[in-house]
């Protein structure tokens with residue numbers, strides 16, 4: 001399929017990084033992925049760890065982090081193109097070669113020096129993973145409607161965390177957790193949403209229910225049963241108390257743009273499969289690609305994918321240039337995730353029963369891509385952000 005990919009509008013240097021990453025995926029990850037079960041699902045933790053560390057060694061994982069933190073100092077637009085390449089490769093191990101929701105968190109960039117050393121640097125090097133415990137049974141999209149509390153000890157010497165968190169990715173394998181809780185002073189005064197960081201081995205912190213997603217993802221419930229943390233456990237120290245809303249959660253652009261890019265790559269891969277099949281498969285004596293109803297699936301998909309790719313890259317460029325308007329990333333994430341769900345669906349339709357059979361890449365992608373309109377804020381929440389920026393509501 002001939003396409004004008006956004007890589008052609010990247011600087012030569014970044015095109016080379018994307019080409020090197022693609023070569024790494026083909027050379028090292030595709031052979032490893034061939035050993036995985038046919039129905040997709042979460043690769044074993046040991047294999048994910050190997051992929052993460054190898055990719056960090058080659059400078060791809062967490063590449064946008066500065067060199068003094070262990071990253072490669074890439075601009076966001078290059079990172080976005082790496083995520084695109086991972087999705088487009090069709091290799092189920094490729095997403096684990098790039099830092100995602102279990103990697104370095106923008107929250108920790110605002111951590112104390114000690115937190116940066118202890119938590120952020122091992123994350124950037126791919127040596128550790130973390131999880132984020134924000135969602136609660138009654139606080140999903142309305143994430144800061146928190147009932148989990150962090151009570152300041154009577155003597156002011158630490159915090160006691162109590163509550164339940166749900167749908168926490170990677171909690172079963174993470175080295176440490178960032179918990180967002182409502183901080184409460186000794187006299188009961190509400191200090192506001194605060195992020196705390198601690199090892200997963202903190203006493204009285206336990207994993208409750210395990211949830212399995214449509215394509216094998218593992219999410220967990222976390223139970224905080226009077227978990228005692230030291231005074232300096234708030235991310236950013238004392239200045240981070242009550243500041244979770246402004247402290248990292250206001251800069252969700254990176255997370256949303258890398259999800260958008262992964263979606264665009266997946267959509268492009270699905271489209272390639274659809275086009276290749278439509279050129280070969282015959283029905284009623286003709287290749288099915290000659291039928292306008294089939295062309296409609298593929299041409300509409302092409303138009304939508306190209307638009308989503310360029311929007312995502314344009315937003316990343318704006319962030320690199322210091323313009324970080326939340327509605328830009330919301331627009332890119334909304335457009336790319338909804339497009340990917342539609343394009344994978346259409347590509348499967350073009351394949352008929354062949355694409356629906358377990359073991360076919362589209363059968364797995366159909367299940368895998370569905371989470372993309374929910375994670376990093378649902379499509380409806382992206383629309384709320386854009387509507388607000390348009391002066392509505």
Ligand SMILES: Cc1cc2nc3c(=O)[nH]c(=O)nc-3n(C[C@H](O)[C@H](O)[C@H](O)COP(=O)(O)OP(=O)(O)OC[C@H]3O[C@@H](n4cnc5c(N)ncnc54)[C@H](O)[C@@H]3O)c2cc1C
Nearest residue numbers: 132133134135140141142167168169371374375378380381
């Ligand atoms: C694969 C996966 C991984 C996840 N990982 C994590 C994780 O690591 N840590 C974590 O804390 N959470 C995680 N989550 C949870 C995720 O953040 C929430 O599912 C998400 O925020 C939506 O919340 P909810 O599921 O409670 O839906 P709800 O908030 O209950 O929403 C239900 C529906 O109502 C809509 N809706 C809600 N409010 C509005 C509104 N104001 N206007 C219009 N529509 C609205 C939503 O868009 C949705 O369609 C994960 C979820 C998934 C699927």
